[in-house]
Amino acid sequence: xxxxxxxxxxxxxxxxxxxxxxxxxxxxxxxxxxxxxxxxxxxxxxxxxxxxxxxxxxxxxxxxxxxxxxxxxxxxxxxxxxxxxxxxxxxxxxxxxxxxxxxxxxxxxxxxxxxxxxxxxxxxxxxxxxxxxxxxxxxxxxxxxxxxxxxxxxxxxxxxxxxxxxxxxxxxxxxxxxxxxxxxxxxxxxxxxxxxxxxxxxxxxxxxxxxxxxxxxxxxxxxxxxxxxxxxxxxxxxxxxxxxxxxxxxxxxxxxxxxxxxxxxxxxxxxxxxxxxxxxxxxxxxxxxxxxxxxxxxxxxxxxxxxxxxxxxxxxxxxxxxxxxxxxxxxxxxxxxx
Numbered sequence: 001x002x003x004x005x006x007x008x009x010x011x012x013x014x015x016x017x018x019x020x021x022x023x024x025x026x027x028x029x030x031x032x033x034x035x036x037x038x039x040x041x042x043x044x045x046x047x048x049x050x051x052x053x054x055x056x057x058x059x060x061x062x063x064x065x066x067x068x069x070x071x072x073x074x075x076x077x078x079x080x081x082x083x084x085x086x087x088x089x090x091x092x093x094x095x096x097x098x099x100x101x102x103x104x105x106x107x108x109x110x111x112x113x114x115x116x117x118x119x120x121x122x123x124x125x126x127x128x129x130x131x132x133x134x135x136x137x138x139x140x141x142x143x144x145x146x147x148x149x150x151x152x153x154x155x156x157x158x159x160x161x162x163x164x165x166x167x168x169x170x171x172x173x174x175x176x177x178x179x180x181x182x183x184x185x186x187x188x189x190x191x192x193x194x195x196x197x198x199x200x201x202x203x204x205x206x207x208x209x210x211x212x213x214x215x216x217x218x219x220x221x222x223x224x225x226x227x228x229x230x231x232x233x234x235x236x237x238x239x240x241x242x243x244x245x246x247x248x249x250x251x252x253x254x255x256x257x258x259x260x261x262x263x264x265x266x267x268x269x270x271x272x273x274x275x276x277x278x279x280x281x282x283x284x285x286x287x288x289x290x291x292x293x294x295x296x297x298x299x300x301x302x303x304x305x306x307x308x309x310x311x312x313x314x315x316x317x318x319x320x321x322x323x324x325x326x327x328x329x330x331x332x333x334x335x336x337x338x
Contacts, residue, residue: 019122021262022115025269039265043272051276058284061101065288065304068093069296076297087297091177094300098285098307102170105278109314110163112274113321116267117155120325123263124148147328150204154324157200162317165193166310173306177299186306193313197320204324263329271322275315282311 021029030042072090124147169189176182285308292301 021266022270028269036261043268047272054277054280058280062284062288064097065094069292073295090300094303095174108274113158115270116321154200173303177303201320267325275318278311278314
């Protein structure tokens with residue numbers, strides 16, 4: 001009997017294998033995953049060449065918008081009696097020029113969200129089994145249930161509400177440039193999108209915080225520089241994401257579980273390409289707004305500004321989804337003491 005009890009006292013070790021990284025992230029995925037820090041640097045290094053290409057494409061589109069804005073300003077000044085008609089034509093032309101890259105960015109964002117969601121659903125059972133195998137059965141159930149619920153909620157909110165509302169926001173922006181009396185409705189739609197993303201993120205953070213306290217799986221940190229960087233880089237929800245980033249970055253640096261490192265890097269590899277693409281569009285269109293303000297009519301400049309705002313909303317959407325899965329994974333990893 002004593003020998004039998006000694007066998008039962010042998011420590012349990014969970015060997016887990018993360019699901020294969022999706023196709024869209026393979027070009028950015030690091031060759032070695034021994035260290036999260038080294039892997040993160042390699043992901044960024046692999047993505048930088050595409051960032052240059054994204055800026056070039058965004059600049060090419062912005063030059064067309066600027067040309068239309070300059071032409072509209074000149075024609076409005078020359079033909080003063082028909083300046084209103086010229087301005088309306090300029091607004092429509094700018095809207096058409098910017099609609100195509102905006103639609104491509106929205107589609108890319110939707111694709112990224114879907115891939116992250118599907119990959120996360122494959123990763124969750126792996127992390128849950130690892131946590132349960134090392135004794136955290138109750139905590140594993142709570143984390144899995146909460147993450148599954150918020151996964152379904154976030155996916156539904158983005159596909160059924162956020163994306164259609166972004167299209168509505170763009171339509172109202174162009175219409176406001178023509179009618180000049182829809183700015184309040186446009187701003188209300190923007191507020192709804194922002195509030196929706198913040199609401200889901202607040203609910204998820206609160207649930208994970210409570211679960212983490214009860215299971216001892218989440219530790220606090222003071223990474224002020226990181227908080228400031230993320231808070232300024234991601235529009236709309238940057239401040240909230242920066243708070244969550246403390247737990248992610250500190251805990252990720254302690255991760256020794258192969259499946260955990262692989263999963264975290266896979267999420268970043270899938271996310272970083274679309275994020276850089278939309279970030280380039282956002283920054284270039286912000287610059288185009290500033291230049292248009294020098295010589296273009298006010299409402300035409302407003303349309304350009306609204307399209308850059310739409311890119312900011314998409315960046316917030318991607319940032320929310322990415323931090324969602326990173327926080328979820330880190331909570332599981334801390335639960336197994338890695």
